[in-house]
Amino acid sequence: MRQMEMSKVFTLMESGPVVLVTTHDGQKDNIMTISWTMVMDFTPVFALTTGAWNYSYAALRKHEECVIAIPTVDMLDTVVGIGTCSGADTDKFARFRLTPVPGKVVKAPLIRECFANIECKVIDIVKKHDIVVLEAVAAWIDPERKEQRMVHAVGDGTFIVDGRKFDRREMMASKLPPGV
Numbered sequence: 001m002r003q004m005e006m007s008k009v010f011t012l013m014e015s016g017p018v019v020l021v022t023t024h025d026g027q028k029d030n031i032m033t034i035s036w037t038m039v040m041d042f043t044p045v046f047a048l049t050t051g052a053w054n055y056s057y058a059a060l061r062k063h064e065e066c067v068i069a070i071p072t073v074d075m076l077d078t079v080v081g082i083g084t085c086s087g088a089d090t091d092k093f094a095r096f097r098l099t100p101v102p103g104k105v106v107k108a109p110l111i112r113e114c115f116a117n118i119e120c121k122v123i124d125i126v127k128k129h130d131i132v133v134l135e136a137v138a139a140w141i142d143p144e145r146k147e148q149r150m151v152h153a154v155g156d157g158t159f160i161v162d163g164r165k166f167d168r169r170e171m172m173a174s175k176l177p178p179g180v
């Protein structure tokens, strides 16, 4: 995995892929699946909607850090599997044969099998709406990975995979931040 320039990290999340969020509670690592995400700033700042109904939430609140790991379409069954069992009774790294890799800044692990990994700090929790606001502090990408298509949840148990890309960079030049 290669470290990514922070100015480009928001582009990993802008299209709204389903992500895996890892946490470390002081003793063990865990992973949950999250499809409700939002980019809030280029810096980058992200929001997730999650709460105490998930086992991961206690670690996220207490340790105020996590990793957003971005899977690709070949990992779809793993992504759904992770999101339909709980770290309360399952070691998800072992069950889904994923490899935890130490990050540079946070204690939550990166997932080696994922296309990209974003180390994040929790900078706010908006309790009324169960929104967790994250600031990225480091990011990693695996440019050698053959499969790079991300997955997008429709919300009814079906998913859409990245397809054709259209270039409007020239038209959007006035709205694009430097370094993108």
Ligand SMILES: Cc1cc2nc3c(=O)[nH]c(=O)nc-3n(C[C@H](O)[C@H](O)[C@H](O)COP(=O)(O)O)c2cc1C
Pocket: 018, 030, 031, 032, 033, 034, 035, 036, 037, 049, 050, 051, 053, 054, 055, 056, 057, 079, 080, 081, 082, 083, 084, 085, 086, 087, 088, 153
């Ligand atoms: C495709 C998919 C998307 C999901 N998106 C969210 C989400 O946006 N927010 C959330 O709180 N839970 C979401 N979940 C549910 C959690 O991933 C699930 O409750 C998981 O078991 C939590 O793991 P934990 O209890 O080990 O923390 C999603 C599950 C799936 C399968």
